[in-house]
Amino acid sequence: MSFALGYVVLFLYVAAHRLTAPFELEWMEGGMIAHALRLKEGLAIYAPPSLDFVPFFYTPGYPMVLYCLDQIGLDLSFSLARTVSLLSTLGTMGLIYFVIHKESHGQKSLALLGIGFYAALYRSSGTFYDLARPDALMLFLLSGSIVAVYYAQCLRILSLAAILMSTAFLTKQTAAVFFPVLSFYAVFKHRWRGLIFSLGTLLLCSLTILELNEQSLGSFWTYIFEGHQGHVFYWKNIGLKYWRDLIFLAPLTLFLPLLWFSRYTPFKSLAWLLVLHWAIAFFQRASTLDYPPHMYYRELFYETPRWLILSVPLVLAFLLFISKQWGQSLTQRLNAYWLWIYIAGAGASALNHSTQWAYSNCFMLLGLAFSISAPLMLNDLLGSKLKSKQQWYLWAMILVQLTAWLYSPHAQVPKNNDYRAWSALTERLQDYTSPIFFPAHPTYNAFERKLKGKSAVHTHQMGIRDVAYRGGVRDVKKRLHPKDHIYHWSAVITNGRTHNPYLAQGYYEANRWLYNSQDSLRAKTGFLTRPQSLWLPKGPSAPRSILFNHQALSLNFEKDEPNSAHKTWADYRWSTQGSAFAHHPLCKKYWSAEGNCGASSGALKSNFEAKGSLQSTIHLDHSQHLSLLAKVITSKPVRKYKPRSTKIELQLINQKGKALARSTVYSDAKWHRIVLIPRFDTLIKQAENALILKVIDQDSKAYIMIDDIKVDQALDL
DSSP, X not given: OHHHHHXXXXXXXXXXXXXXXXXXXXXXXXXXXXXXXXXXTTOOSSOSOBTTBOOOXXXXXXXXXXXHHHHTTOOOSHXXXXXXXXXXXXXXXXXXXXXXXXXXXXXXXXXXXXXXXXXXXTTTTTTGGGSSSSHHHHHHHHHHHHHHHHHOOSHXXXXXXXXXXXXXXXTOGXXXXXXXXXXXXXXXXXXXXXXXXXXXXXXXXXXXXXHXXXXXXXXXXXXXXXXXXXXXXXXXXXXXXXXXXXXXXXXXXXXXXXXXXXXXXXXXXXXXXXXXXXXXXXXXXXXXXXXXXXXXXXXXXXXXXXXXXXXHXXXXXXXXHHTTXXXXXXXXXXXXXXXXXXXHHHHHHHHHHTBTTOOGGGGHHHHHHHHHHHHHHHHHHHTTTOOHHHHHHHHHHHHHHHXXXXXXXXXXXXXXXXXXXXXXXXXXXXXXXXXXXXXXXXXXXXXXXXXXXXXXXXXXXXXXXXXXXXXXXXXXXHHHSOTTOOOSOSOEEEETTOOOTTHHHHEXXXXXXXXXXXXXXXXXXXXXXXXXXXXXXXXXXXXXXXXXXXXXXXXXXXXXXXXXXXXXXXXXXXXXXXXXXXXXXXXXXXXXSBSSEEEETTTTTSOSSOOEEEEEEEEXXXXXXXXXXXXXXXXXXXXXXXXXXXSEEEEEEOTTSOEEEEEEOOBSSXXXXXXXXXXXXXXXTOSSOEXXXXXXXXXXXXXXXXEEEEEEEOTTO
């Protein structure tokens, strides 16, 4: 029992250390808070999609709560949003304890076990119990409705249950899966009073939906109902893969109810059908252990080597088999209501698991239902005149599963390097005027720049992706590539592994940030991304240089005056070999990177055959790296997804000619920011940290264009 309660302590430790982090711990946290910011600024949540805002496909309960708390004096922030979720989770745990303690006739050990189960499933549920997401609040409201329906003795409590069920649905729609169970039980037990619960819930939800839809001119229905229809539904998941993942992530959530069900039901064949189905699911995974890295399995501490993931379900199945309880009759039985709550939880999680963009938080509904019903099922099993050895097998199953759920709390907690990186990032962004477009952190302008009104918030990256099925965000091209070159956002910050349509047409990648740690500022759960690139508007740019040996080395090849004569490479402190780079930088009115000038090995009328190199000496200390924009053009069109390798290379070499960093440039006719990181251990040993940046073109069928050289250091240094 103390082992299970240890997970409660572990959860509280993680939650306390995450509460005040001023950045996303899960990449959609900021987007959720942005909904409340819209309300605070007097702006609609459900409006036609634009870069100003695209709502998540959730009902508005959670941001409404945050907005109301802000209105009574509690400042809207990540801390406030996470506190709501944390308190909701603690409330849910309290309700779990209440139900089990009452139904087991005062057995505190089983009630504490239920809380322990719920806390132990924290990591398997994506650590969403304390995040700025609606899940925890929805589960608390849903739990309240479940308890109120079951224990109601009067119409007043059933009315409260209807309010709780309605608000749970209006916080997140998946709560609706439980409504048929609650409605049927309420009518079955309370007759006409139960009917009032059912009709009251439907009436409250319907009136709210109609009002929200009326206020939003139909946008509410488009997002909340039609939006989900635009997501792909994976039938293979609900039929097999959901059960497969449960068998390997949390087999006890299936095996313990299955054992109880085999003793509860008079139709033993149903239990055997479940055994057959889950056996097929098990062997599907066992035969594909070469699966690519999986977001559900990555947190299992025993995933490497892969065959170890087979051990826990096999051990639990073995303990279940040798307990010799299968199919025996029960001397006591819990109320069937709790069985149906478990079934509803399993079904709701299966539906969530099978939708596009699903993540581990899909298991939260099952986790709630299991944490309530499993201790009650265990109470039935233990109370059926079992021998001590048979009881030991049951506790052994629980112990094995609790051990398998172990996780590292430090992996879920932001560390000093995260805070250093965030501080460095916000400091660097002070160089750019407000507002800034930060799709993965839409609260930046409000929280860091203290902006108000429409500029305080913008759409989240997920919003752009969500409405792609309907033609996408209509104003994205106009806002990111304005024809009049008047840019609303002075800069755009993109995260790794994200895409913003039309961004590269109006902006260029001005920097790509590096981190010393692979985890710095990376989301701790969900989509594991972090800030990666700074994009600035294309257009005229002032000359930019760096002093080296008391001479100004040009880093962007721009002229002092737009109409002045070309200077030679020597004037820019660069030198060439061969004829490829001609005698000076190439300048165009519509240069497609920074400013109007850059270097090109095809400067002479797109001469592909010319060969040569461009080089200069630059100083880097042991903590610095270099990056530049590069684009390769080939004499023949390149297939869209198969850029060919070229004989064009970027090098950083020392004074002895040893290459400390190098990169081959591929030919896809797009600008890329290429980062050259010298081997620091070699660099430190040099008396002088003077390195030679060399651009080499030995390809007769391609040429390279370069621009905007940057000397930088890691954000988390």
